[in-house]
Amino acid sequence: MLSDTVAGVSAHLPLTGERTVPGIPEENYWFRRHEVVYRAVAPRCAGAVVLEAGCGEGYGADLLAEGARRVLALDYDPTTAAHVHSRYPRVAVARANLVALPIADAVCDAVVSLQVVEHLWEQEQFLRECLRVLRPGGELLLSTPNRITFSPGRDTPLNPFHTRELSGAELAAIVDDAGFTSVQVLGLHHGPRLRALDAAHGGSLVDTQVRLAVAGTAWPARLLADVESVTCADFELSPADVDASLDLLVLATRP
DSSP, rough: OOOHHHHOOOOOOOOOOSSSSOOOGHHHHHHHHHHHHHHHHGGGTTTTTEESOOOSSSSHHHHHHTTSSSEEESSSOHHHHHHHHHOTTSSSSEEEESSSSSTTTTTTTEEEEEGGGGGGGOOOHHHEEEEEEEEEEEEEEEEEBBBHHHHHOOSSOOOTSSSBBBHHHHHEEEEEHHOEEEEEEEEEEHHHHHHHHHHHTTTTTHHHHHHHHTTTOOOOHHHHHHHHHHOOGEEESSSGGGGGGGEEEEEEOOO
């Protein structure tokens, strides 16, 4: 599935400040915050033909491949696609524009797209493409930051990599408008241990990390140790209090 152009690119994957990469102590909070959603959707992909639209570093596609029948990972960036091809041999990978998926109609059992839609200008077209490639009864499993808490009080994103962020209600509406049914939105929250770490770091572990990163200030040993200690078990996914959640996960079905 990998084009000659992509195969010739170095498999080295540089840090961008946005792409989540495993194995970096200072990145561990964000890695676990993403990993927990992959682990939550993995059982729904067991035995399935899975398309991951926007695979990033590829660790999530590889995690899904543990139980899926087949995983095809797509990403627009050639360096990213080359890296996934080199590092995760059980994942098929191709470079592609996500608003024009190079996939036949009704061939996928699940489309997974985590922390991607907020980067796209043509979100509605992307969702229509997801619907097109799913077989009847196939599932869309999509996550994105919650606009209400990620860019509070703003109509435009704080994150310069994002084009349009969504609230839970806005996400449900565009998924429903694309033709999906059984649309459910869950919210990702800090569990008790992370709430305790928030309190220990001035009210927000995230804000403390961001503030020091922007300032270029070295991290105190305690902060680094606390960030390194975060696990998937420290987060909770729930349909309750979605507006207060950190990230959103939508589950929906092609009729």
